[in-house]
Amino acid sequence: MFKAYEEVIEYCQKQQIEMIDFKMIDLLGRWRHLTIPAKRFNLDTLKYGIGFDGSNYGYAPIEKSDMVFIPDITTAVHDPFNEVPTLSMIGDVYVIAEPHNYQFDQYPRTVANKAETYMQELQIADEIRIGPEFEFYVFDHIDYQCLPHKSGFSIDAEQAIWNGGESEYRNLGYKIPLKGGYHITPPQDILYDLRSRICLLMEENNIPVKYHHHEVGGPGQIEIEVEFGGMREMADKTMLAKYLIKNLAFQEGKTATFMPKPLYGEAGNGMHVHMHLFKNGQPLFYDKNGYSGLSQTALYFIGGLLKHAPAVLAFTNPSTNSYKRLIPGYEAPVSICFATANRSAVIRIPAYTKAPEHKRFEFRSSDATCNPYLAFSALLMAGLDGIQRKIDPIEEGFGPFDVNLYNLPAEEQAKIKSLPRTLDEALDALEKDHDFLLAGGVFPQQLINIWIKTKRKESRRVLEQPHPLEFELYYDL
Numbered sequence: 001m002f003k004a005y006e007e008v009i010e011y012c013q014k015q016q017i018e019m020i021d022f023k024m025i026d027l028l029g030r031w032r033h034l035t036i037p038a039k040r041f042n043l044d045t046l047k048y049g050i051g052f053d054g055s056n057y058g059y060a061p062i063e064k065s066d067m068v069f070i071p072d073i074t075t076a077v078h079d080p081f082n083e084v085p086t087l088s089m090i091g092d093v094y095v096i097a098e099p100h101n102y103q104f105d106q107y108p109r110t111v112a113n114k115a116e117t118y119m120q121e122l123q124i125a126d127e128i129r130i131g132p133e134f135e136f137y138v139f140d141h142i143d144y145q146c147l148p149h150k151s152g153f154s155i156d157a158e159q160a161i162w163n164g165g166e167s168e169y170r171n172l173g174y175k176i177p178l179k180g181g182y183h184i185t186p187p188q189d190i191l192y193d194l195r196s197r198i199c200l201l202m203e204e205n206n207i208p209v210k211y212h213h214h215e216v217g218g219p220g221q222i223e224i225e226v227e228f229g230g231m232r233e234m235a236d237k238t239m240l241a242k243y244l245i246k247n248l249a250f251q252e253g254k255t256a257t258f259m260p261k262p263l264y265g266e267a268g269n270g271m272h273v274h275m276h277l278f279k280n281g282q283p284l285f286y287d288k289n290g291y292s293g294l295s296q297t298a299l300y301f302i303g304g305l306l307k308h309a310p311a312v313l314a315f316t317n318p319s320t321n322s323y324k325r326l327i328p329g330y331e332a333p334v335s336i337c338f339a340t341a342n343r344s345a346v347i348r349i350p351a352y353t354k355a356p357e358h359k360r361f362e363f364r365s366s367d368a369t370c371n372p373y374l375a376f377s378a379l380l381m382a383g384l385d386g387i388q389r390k391i392d393p394i395e396e397g398f399g400p401f402d403v404n405l406y407n408l409p410a411e412e413q414a415k416i417k418s419l420p421r422t423l424d425e426a427l428d429a430l431e432k433d434h435d436f437l438l439a440g441g442v443f444p445q446q447l448i449n450i451w452i453k454t455k456r457k458e459s460r461r462v463l464e465q466p467h468p469l470e471f472e473l474y475y476d477l
Contacts (some may be wrong), residue, residue, distance in 0.1 A: 001073070001074065001075070001077060001206070002073040002074060002076055003074065005043055005046060005073070007073075008041070008076065008087075009041075011076075011087070012038045012041070012087060015078065015085060015087075016085055017038045017078075017085045017086065017087045018037065018038055018084050018085050018086070019038060019082070019084050019085070019086040019087070020035065020036055020037075020038050020040075020041045020086070020087050020088075020089070021033050021034075021035045021079060021082075021086050021088040021089075022034055022035070022036075022069055022071055022088075022089060022090070022091065023088060023089070023090045023239075023243075024052075024057065024069055024090065024091070024093065025107075025109065025239060025371065026057040026059075027057060027058030027059055027108075027371070027450065027451070027454065028318075028371060028454070029108075029318075029370060029371030029374075031239060031243060032056075032057065033088075034050065034069075035086070036050070038087070045071065046070065046071065046073070047070075048068065048070075048101075049068030049070040049071075049094060049101070050068060050070075051067070051068050051069075051096075052068070052069055053065050053066070053067075054066070054067040054093070054104070058450070058454060059104070059106050059107070059450070066096055067093050067095060067096065068093070068096060068101060069091055069092070069093055069094075070091050070092055070093075070094055071089045071090070071091035072090060072091040072092065073089060075089050075090045075091070075236055076088065077089070077205045077206070080201060080204075080244075081247045081248075081251065090109075090236060090239070091109075092104075092107065092109055092110060093107040093109075093110070105441070105444045105447070106444055106446060106447040106450070108371050108373035108374050109232065109235070109236075109373050111373055111374060111377050111442060111443060111447070112231060112232040112235055112373040112376060113232055114377075114440065114441065114442040115231065115376075115377040115380050115381060115442045116128065116230070116231055116232060118381075118384070118441075118442050119277075119380060119384055121440065122384065122388070122440075124277070124279075124284075124384060124387055124388075125277035125279045126278065126279050126280065127277070127278040128230070128231045128275060128276070128277055128278075128380055129228040129229065129230065129231075129275065129276055129277075129278065130228060130229065130230070130231050130234040130235075130273060130275050130376055131225070131227065131228040131229075131234070131273070131274035131275070131360075132234060132238055132272070132273050132274075132372075133224075133225045133226075133270070133271060133272040133274075133362075134223065134224045134225070134226070134238075134241060134242075134245070134258075134271060134368065135222070135223050135258075135268075135269040135271065135368075136221070136222055136256050136257060136258045136269055136368070137217060137219065137220050137221050137222070137256070137257050137259075137262055137263070137269065138191055138194065138220040138222060138249055138254050138255070138256050139155055139156065139157045139219070139220055139255050139256075139257070139262075140156050140157050140158050140253075140254055140255075141154070141156040141157075141255075142154070142155050142156075142255050142257070146465060151465065151466065151467075151468060152468055155219070157219035157220045158190065159174075159175055159176050159188060159189075159190050159191075159218070159219065159220060160175060160218060160219035160220070161175045161176060161177050161178055161180075161218055162219075174187045175218075176188050176218035176219070177218055178218055178265065178266065179216050179217065179218065179266060180216075180218050181214045181215060181216055181217055181218045181220075181221055181267075182213075182214070182216045183213050184214045189214045191214065191220055191222060192214075194248075194249070194254070195212045195213075195214075195222055195224070196212070197248060198212070198224065198244065198245055198249075199224060201244050201248055202224070202241060202244055205240060205244060206237075207226055207240060207241055208227040209224060209226055209227070210226060210227055211224075211225055212224045212225075215267065216266075216267035216331070217263065217266045217267040219263060219266065221266075221267055221269070224241075226241070228274070231376050231380060232373070234372070234376065235373040235376050238368075238372040239372065242368065257269075258271075258367070258368035258369065259319075259321055259369070260317075260319065260321050260322045260324065260325040260367040260368075260369060261321050261322075261324035261325040267330060267331065268324070268325030268330065268332055268367075269325070269367060270325065270331075270332055270364065270365070270366065270367050271366050271367050271368040271370070272362045272363065272364050272366070273316075273362060273363045273366055273375075273379060274350075274360050274361070275360060275362075275363070275379065275380075275383075276359065276360035276361075277297070277298075277301070283356050283357050283359060284297050284298070285297065285298035285301075285359045285360055285361075286298075286356035286357075286359040291340075291394075291400060292340040292349045292351075292400070293349075293353075293354065293359050294359065294361070297387060298359070299392060299393055299394070300386045300387045300390055300391055301383035301384075301386050301387055302338050302347055302361060302383075302386065302393045302398075303386040303390075303392050303393040303396060304382045304384065304385045304389070304391050304436070305346075305347060305363060305379065305382045306336050306337070306338065306346065306347065306393055306396070306398045307382070307386065307391050307396065308385065308433060308436055309336050309346060309365075309382075309419060310336075310419065310420050310425070310426060310429035310430075310433070311378075311382075311426070311432070311433040311437075312378045312379060312382050313365060313419060313420055313429070314423075314426040314427050314430035314451070314452070314455070315371070315374045315375045315377075315378040315430075315451075316363070316365065316370050316375045316378065316379065317365060317366060317367055317369070317370065317423075317426065318369060318370055318371070318423070318426075318451075318455055319367075319369040319423065319458070320422070320423045320459055321369065322367050322369060322423065323420070323421055323422050323423060326365060326419055331343045331344070332364070333345055333346045333364045333365055333419070334418055334419050335401075335413075335416045335417070335418060335419070336398060336416065336417040336418065336419060337398045337399040337400075337401045337416055337417075338361070338393055338398055338399045338400055338401075339399055339400045339401045339402045340400065340402055341402075342401065342402060343364065345364070346363065346364055346365050346419065347361050347362070347363060347364070348361060348362050348364055349361045363379055365419060366379075374451075377442065377443070378437060378443075381436055381437050381439065381442060381443070382436060384436075384439075385436040385439070397415075401416070422459075423455060423458070423459050424456070424459050427452050427455055427456060427459075430448065430451075430452060431452060434448050
């Protein structure tokens with residue numbers, strides 16, 4: 001939003017900004033924040049930063065937890081949800097040192113910066129453009145608890161098919177069938193105006209929107225697709241988009257979730273990531289004579305992604321719930337392969353992208369429980385490794401498979417490698433295969449170690465908790 005400190009001060013005076021809020025991302029991908037009065041914001045804030053305890057963010061040990069946050073004024077937005085006029089900005093974390101502080105190498109935004117710099121140093125490309133698709137559910141009610149003696153959850157959505165027989169309140173019908181919501185129109189689509197308001201709010205906050213629509217999930221699943229941008233830029237905008245979506249829904253008496261599989265038997269929420277490389281403004285993924293219009297560079301990038309896909313999933317699909325979405329029979333892919341216009345493949349080349357500058361592919365397995373800085377960086381590093389090592393996806397047996405993989409005979413399906421089925425399997429793969437992430441000093445080994453340890457602990461908590469279904473299956477045995 002701003003290029004100079006003076007612009008910030010001028011804006012604050014004109015808009016009568018009273019508070020400046022600083023948002024930082026923790027290890028798992030949640031925003032944290034702290035706020036100062038606008039009159040306290042000065043050049044020293046940009047030079048020396050603001051101190052905080054890094055141990056509470058999941059990174060630093062308690063004995064080395066003093067860090068400083070330095071805001072990035074280019075990310076500033078006027079926060080629309082605060083009663084007190086507030087300017088919000090994100091930034092970078094530095095380690096306190098003499099004679100000068102230095103960027104904390106485990107901070108996710110630092111990793112994303114390093115990944116883009118490494119790509120440029122290799123002289124493979126000078127720009128990667130990312131385009132995420134945001135899928136999420138909007139519900140009218142959610143309650144859950146996880147106690148030693150009581151566990152469960154309850155979800156409700158006015159438009160859900162299970163409310164078709166409701167007679168305690170005025171019921172006008174027009175419910176959406178199971179997995180019947182794709183591009184549904186009003187009156188079934190009661191979320192249309194909310195989606196439009198969300199998109200206008202995103203546009204106002206410099207997140208250009210391509211389109212929005214009701215997704216497959218009947219009880220309120222939404223998709224919003226945005227325009228492309230640089231990798232770190234789009235990680236910033238992913239965090240901002242989630243903030244805007246959740247807060248506007250909350251403001252209007254609803255609740256939004258990006259959880260990959262909140263409902264059994266319904267479509268899950270993914271975050272497909274479209275990507276392509278450019279050098280000197282020219283697209284590197286296009287070749288009119290290549291498969292589906294892709295260049296050999298693009299195929300090598302795909303080869304790297306698919307070769308490292310099990311390890312990459314530890315960052316792109318980092319929740320136990322992620323793997324309840326990645327099951328056969330839905331649009332979420334489970335097979336490590338690529339194809340054109342095929343939503344059952346991990347990598348899909350859109351058939352409608354024919355112009356050289358639009359030629360790209362999407363990684364379909366990822367979801368929004370990820371930390372976008374780490375997820376996007378892992379995708380880039382896997383692709384760069386594929387280009388450097390010339391990993392040909394066709395020679396590796398990754399396709400192309402231009403058929404519905406779910407309809408293949410069992411013996412043919414068995415020949416295609418599958419994605420990890422659990423978070424622990426993805427973490428096992430990351431433990432065995434992460435050298436490509438260490439290249440160029442992009443991912444510190446310590447960050448990978450902390451990530452694996454943290455996620456193993458999450459997985460154990462889920463495995464150790466009795467599940468309500470277990471009572472149905474086993475209580476009477």
